[in-house]
């Protein structure tokens with residue numbers, strides 16, 4: 001093995017080690033807490049955007065831009081928490097989240113894509129664009145909660 005290959009293999013082993021360690025650390029009850037915490041923060045930063053975009057709260061382009069950017073990051077965080085190992089934990093997640101994982105993941109990806117579009121118009125201070133895009137984001141929240149979250 002030449003030196004380059006040795007370094008490449010060591011790098012791959014390190015990356016695998018980090019992934020394995022991260023998985024080993026995450027106990028099911030902790031994963032549930034983490035996914036609920038991510039969703040709670042998504043709710044926190046989504047609320048004002050929805051209120052402003054629907055005209056219920058006076059519009060503030062700076063808050064919308066900040067919140068949309070937070071949401072772009074937060075929207076990537078809950079998903080590894082919906083791991084098979086959490087099936088037996090008490091939560092509002094319905095069993096379908098595990099048995100229909102492909103559908104669940106598809107909605108999660110759609111939500112991230114729609115929020116990314118929201119981020120673009122929000123940072124451009126494009127109020128009309130935000131008012132149009134917020135509905136598309138809201139639909140993805142509803143689509144998943146309807147099928148995968150207990151009332």
Ligand code: HEC
Pocket residue numbers: 032035036037039040042043044046091092093094097104105107108111137138140141142144145148149
């Ligand atoms: C792909 C599925 C999915 C999408 C998309 C989704 N959620 Fe959720 N959400 C869930 C599930 C499942 C739970 C229940 C989590 C649990 O208890 O294990 C939840 C819980 C929540 C909670 C309650 C958190 C708590 O534990 O008290 C809030 C608030 C929330 N979601 C907001 C949102 C908002 C706002 C959006 C859209 C911007 C959204 N969610 C998009 C699946 C989703």
